[in-house]
Amino acid sequence: MGPTRALPPRERQWLRWLPAALILGVFVLDLLSPRGMRVFPLLAAAPVLVAPWFSLAGTIATGGAAFLAALLLPLVRGRLPFGVDDVVPFSTFVTLTLLAAVVNQLLARERRQLKNAREVAEAVQRAVLPSPPGRIGPLAVAVRYEAAAREAAIGGDLYAIHPTPHGTRLMIADVRGKGLGAVQTVNALLGTFHEAALRAPDLPGLVCWLEDRVQEANAAEGGTGLEMFATAVIAELSADGSTLRMANRGHPAPLLVHRGRTRPLEPGTPSLPLGLADLGIPNVLPDIPVDQYALPEGAVLVLFTDGVVEARDHRGVFYDPAPRLSRPLPPDPDHVLDALLADLYRYTAGHLDDDVALLAIGLPRDANDGLDRAPAAHRRKADDSRRV
Structure with a gap:
């Protein structure tokens, strides 16, 4: 949808x-x-x-x-x-x-x-972000894009999903800024993602492609001091959807919704956003951390941009999506996103201060066995971080 x-x-x-x-x-x-x-x-x-x-x-x-x-x-x-x-x-x-x-x-x-x-801005945004198919292999897919109420500028939120021989690879990201510059970076990242999703042998390689692309965009600006960067989650689901590998580049943690419970998939090691890897901050590991999780059947993975968690109510309190999703909900990505957006609009009295992009992936109950598998929160660091 x-x-x-x-x-x-x-x-x-x-x-x-x-x-x-x-x-x-x-x-x-x-x-x-x-x-x-x-x-x-x-x-x-x-x-x-x-x-x-x-x-x-x-x-x-x-x-x-x-x-x-x-x-x-x-x-x-x-x-x-x-x-x-x-x-x-x-x-x-x-x-x-x-x-x-x-x-x-x-x-x-x-x-x-x-x-x-x-x-007009929403029409352009949706032309830039075409809707993915509602079904990719055993996975059910749903996306939403909500433009901010206070602005008509085209935002830098994006999502993408692509089936590959390595599994289903997906990305959600938020490019710094708005307007034409943000749209150019969004287009560049989307094109690079769809190419690298097929050619990169592993998730760190895919991240390297994206990092190089943002660095090239910054170099083309001639060092104006307004370097572009993007927070992002780049992930890979195994062919049967039972295993999730994820690299979080300074982005809000995705949520795993299952049986009325919601938990954030926080990265084991914080990482800089795309485009900032050359800052050379001490004590930051040079490799690309990748976290791995086992997904239970009937679970829904929800990825979103920071317009969700930075939304506020009339008292200025930030919105937390986890309580709303920690209720009995059908294991359907469309239903989960509709429930989340309806609650977000109620919380903010109908006004969003920033664009919101959401991507949800559902693993049907009949996709695999092992319904009660506990998520494996072990983290794998990729030693091979070479550019692909």
Whole structure:
């Protein structure tokens, strides 16, 4: 299944009741205030207050309702609404309502432009990232791509999966930055991955190809001091899907979801992102660490970019996907990703601050025996890290 947008949860329902609450509050305040106090300006502010959120009709309707309330207030006080002293306030009221309508239309036009730009960015992104087949050998595959709500720039998130004689090789990565430079690096990494996936004899060799490609892209920039790099997880599944080998290059740890439990597959040794291997930091091993795991049948492997774990709620608390996935879920990658995205949108009130790419791999229950195998968390270091 291709990338789809999860529906955000209901938000700002209280805004529907804001005009009524404001008008009612002004009535109460007018009744409780001394006769010399004028609460009229509060009513005049009602259409301006709702203009950014309501439609044009809603904004004008709010202005009309507030105007009627302004006519009723003098009657409640026992005097006629149209006195000499009311000419200027009522003129101001009409002017503010017209101003609110203009502001409403300007904001609506900007929202339409942003929506169109975001749709174009998503279309380009999906053209760059074609959907993989839903089935590769015994493996079920699902991907999702969610563009950030606050930006229309094309992001640097990417995923790829390729069946090879060595097993099914896959990658998820997040290129630094946005825009044309990030897209160029994304294209370069995708092309290199699909070529190296077939030609590299092992996972460290594949990582070396990708590292060389990012280094070449940085060299082509002429040392501007804005070197490109990419966090990435490059992995390889055996032909039967029972064994996972994984090289994590500074990327969020993938999650293994199985029988209502979720655990992160943290790397045994931290590694620098792609493009930064030539920094020469002391105490960093020159080889490429590869972690190996045994995957139980019915498990789902979930890989994602940092837009997931860097999402925040209204208190600024980062999102943790593990609790949401640590519940009874069908062992289906599509279902798992849909559940994760729905929970992410609920947590962030429908607003993502960064793009999100997700890739999920499911191992069907009938793919192999050994349902209750414990994951083997032993790590294999590849001594052969030569360039392929």
